[in-house]
Amino acid sequence: MRIAITGVSGRMGRMLVDTAATMNGVEVTGATERPGSDWIGQDLGQALGGAASGVTVTDDLAQALEQADVAIDFTAPAATLEHARICADMGRALVIGTTGFSDDELAALAPFAARACFVRAGNMSLGVNLLTRVVKQVAAALDEAFDIEVVEAHHRHKVDAPSGTALMLGEAAAEGRGVRLADVADRGRDGITGARKPGDIGFSAIRGGSIIGTHDVIFAGEGETITLSHVATDRSLFARGALKAALWCDGKPPGAYDMLSVLGLE
Numbered sequence: 171m172r173i174a175i176t177g178v179s180g181r182m183g184r185m186l187v188d189t190a191a192t193m194n195g196v197e198v199t200g201a202t203e204r205p206g207s208d209w210i211g212q213d214l215g216q217a218l219g220g221a222a223s224g225v226t227v228t229d230d231l232a233q234a235l236e237q238a239d240v241a242i243d244f245t246a247p248a249a250t251l252e253h254a255r256i257c258a259d260m261g262r263a264l265v266i267g268t269t270g271f272s273d274d275e276l277a278a279l280a281p282f283a284a285r286a287c288f289v290r291a292g293n294m295s296l297g298v299n300l301l302t303r304v305v306k307q308v309a310a311a312l313d314e315a316f317d318i319e320v321v322e323a324h325h326r327h328k329v330d331a332p333s334g335t336a337l338m339l340g341e342a343a344a345e346g347r348g349v350r351l352a353d354v355a356d357r358g359r360d361g362i363t364g365a366r367k368p369g370d371i372g373f374s375a376i377r378g379g380s381i382i383g384t385h386d387v388i389f390a391g392e393g394e395t396i397t398l399s400h401v402a403t404d405r406s407l408f409a410r411g412a413l414k415a416a417l418w419c420d421g422k423p424p425g426a427y428d429m430l431s432v433l434g435l436e
């Protein structure tokens with residue numbers, strides 16, 4: 171599978187190049203960066219401090235996709251939307267790891283996914299996707315006597331909160347409870363907040379240092395607490411998931427898919 175990586179100089183972009191080199195059946199044949207980046211026009215391998223790879227970094231995804239079957243995108247919502255339009259126009263699959271979309275941006279993404287295979291997930295790891303199933307089950311088994319709180323921690327560079335993973339876990343808890351997350355989410359407490367509303371699902375975000383990604387879903391009852399946790403210790407985890415999704419897209423009809431489909435966890 172020939173892969174174009176967008177935002178290739180970023181933390182996940184670099185990790186995707188390194189991880190692809192260790193996996194069978196995938197080859198990085200295209201790479202993009204933001205217009206104006208120092209990386210544009212450079213050989214990808216040399217830009218990464220290694221040997222020449224024969225892949226030139228461009229700011230034009232359409233050009234990168236001429237030699238690729240699928241794009242993998244870990245950039246930022248506005249850039250991802252533009253990449254989605256290009257993939258849809260060219261009939262190329264797209265794996266989206268970007269997080270922090272607004273509701274309007276997600277609505278704008280949907281028509282593009284109707285024209286090619288799109289896989290999107292706020293977390294590409296097996297562990298987190300499996301955890302969403304467990305959270306749904308536990309939330310379904312417990313009533314509102316158990317308060318649900320999602321606590322996440324990430325590195326100091328992360329720009330969005332709650333994390334995409336926290337929102338996936340919150341959605342799973344809401345689904346288990348049979349409610350809409352939008353109706354019960356409590357996404358920021360400060361000052362005299364009043365007592366906690368029964369049934370709310372709370373979110374808290376910690377930012378600091380080089381934390382890769384830690385998520386706890388807390389079910390707090392009277393006299394007992396259940397905590398379900400996931401700790402990421404290596405970004406290659408997300409890259410492996412994204413590359414697996416790219417391989418999975420081969421021959422799939424157009425549509426919006428998630429990692430539960432890719433991992434067979436539905």
Ligand SMILES: NC(=O)C1=CN([C@@H]2O[C@H](COP(=O)(O)OP(=O)(O)OC[C@H]3O[C@@H](n4cnc5c(N)ncnc54)[C@H](OP(=O)(O)O)[C@@H]3O)[C@@H](O)[C@H]2O)C=CC1
Pocket residue numbers: 176177178179180181182183202203204205207244245246249266267268269270291292293294295330334408
């Ligand atoms: N789903 C998952 O499993 C995971 C998701 N993520 C998400 O992925 C996203 C990226 O994370 P991370 O790699 O840490 O962030 P980085 O900021 O390190 O990387 C993003 C890269 O995208 C580049 N970029 C921005 N706009 C464009 C554009 N128009 N064309 C090409 N490249 C562009 C940025 O350039 P510049 O620096 O110049 O802006 C940067 O190099 C975030 O939303 C994060 O939450 C991260 C890890 C796992």
Ligand SMILES: O=C(O)C1=N[C@H](C(=O)O)C[C@H](O)C1
Pocket residue numbers: 269292293324328332333334335336382383384
């Ligand atoms: O920005 C990150 O780093 C991460 N983002 C994703 C998220 O928002 O949940 C996945 C992972 O936690 C790392």
